[in-house]
Amino acid sequence: MRRGDRTTRRLRIAAAAIVTCAVTTAPGAATANPSPTPVPPTPVCEVRDGRLIEISGMVATADGYVVVNDGANDEARRRIFFLDRECAVVRAVPYPSRPRDTEDLAVGGDGTIWVADVGDNDRSRQTIGVWKLPPGADRPVLHRMAYPDRPHDAEALLLTGDGRPVIVTKHSATLYAPSAAPRPGATTPLVKLGQVRLPASTTSNPFGALGRAVVTGAATAPDGRRVVLRTYADAYEFDVADGDLIAALTGGTPRVTALPDEPQGESITYSHDGRSLLTVSETAGQPPGSTPRILRYSPPPAASPEATPTPSARAAGDESAGFGEVWTYVAAAGALGLVLIVVGLVAVARARRAGSR
Structure with missing residues (x-):
């Protein structure tokens, strides 16, 4: 794998991690232990x-x-x-x-x-x-x-x-x-x-x-x-x-x-x-x-x-978003902006590689 390709891949992985973090750590998410210690059945x-x-x-x-x-x-x-x-x-x-x-x-x-x-x-x-x-x-x-x-x-x-x-x-x-x-x-x-x-x-x-x-x-x-x-x-x-x-x-x-x-x-x-x-x-x-x-x-x-x-869900018929959901949207929007920045960096990296050939 060439150095430029490796850098591009790392940037893409970082973008995916940003989105995942923004979505899964938003306030208002259910707080039960997501990883309980398994007890054999x-x-x-x-x-x-x-x-x-x-x-x-x-x-x-x-x-x-x-x-x-x-x-x-x-x-x-x-x-x-x-x-x-x-x-x-x-x-x-x-x-x-x-x-x-x-x-x-x-x-x-x-x-x-x-x-x-x-x-x-x-x-x-x-x-x-x-x-x-x-x-x-x-x-x-x-x-x-x-x-x-x-x-x-x-x-x-x-x-x-x-x-x-x-x-x-x-x-x-x-x-x-x-x-x-x-x-x-x-x-x-x-x-x-x-x-x-x-x-x-x-x-x-x-x-x-x-x-x-x-x-x-x-x-x-x-x-x-x-x-x-x-x-x-x-x-x-x-x-x-x-x-x-x-x-x-x-x-x-x-x-x-x-x-x-x-x-x-x-x-x-x-x-x-x-x-x-x-x-x-x-x-x-x-x-x-x-x-x-x-x-x-x-x-x-x-x-x-x-x-x-x-509270872990909004009841049917309630069309107003709670604070947790609003935060989720804001976090997702911020993540999207970061992803766009990453995409720009990828494009710049590719352009520089093309110009150096």
Whole structure:
């Protein structure tokens, strides 16, 4: 590498570092520890059924677990699978029609299983859906919903205390919920409720920076007092006060549990007693012989009641930027100016090299 080329490369790297610093250190960003010390999980059991290699959603029950695959092309994998405590399949419930892209699960207080058919990698779906399987039913029922703005890709589903489904989009962590109770045979409009701002992270994962920024799963604790979102790298747990799940997500500061280097971690749920977080990864595309394993993590303890949460997002409908967001824009603008200076220096360096030849 010639000296001039090496100098140009260093200037470009410096420009990138300036932008990164300006964006990630702006006041108002969520302040939870971005790099918690990983604590090794405890393996619970291995899922050895060959149909379950794309597990994208999981809930824990008194008898075991319920899981679904991620948009499986194989018809035999398009089921709602019930597992015992040893991860053996004891029941597989088919859908009455083909689902599009099932991504997450939730369980209601009455035992109803909710399946989030909300995946949309191409962002082209006119409607998304939730399938509801009441206890003892032999087929789930589809309830269609539509976003108020544009299609979104989503992989996470939550339930409020009164049984209202909440969709969390993958790339922006925006919250949507139906404007009325979803009904079979109808399309219910969704409304935007707010946006979650997750802390920065440096946790190792197969997808690097992108894996730390996308929401791939969610769960509500059995007692309704906590809610968790996960990325490919970390779990973010929020405390829910007075049953207001939306306020917790848009205004709370999460506790962070590192989930390092899971092969493709898209599922998270609480254990049936609510004391632990459980995860499981997809194994499609992994080395031969890989089997999904349910892992148990111990989340950090809740903060003291006297602690004041730091607002971490602006609620939907509030169009005024807060101080933190304004600072972010100012910092970004300053960074842009510095980048332009760097670009000018690069041009000058190149001109000098050309003139000396």
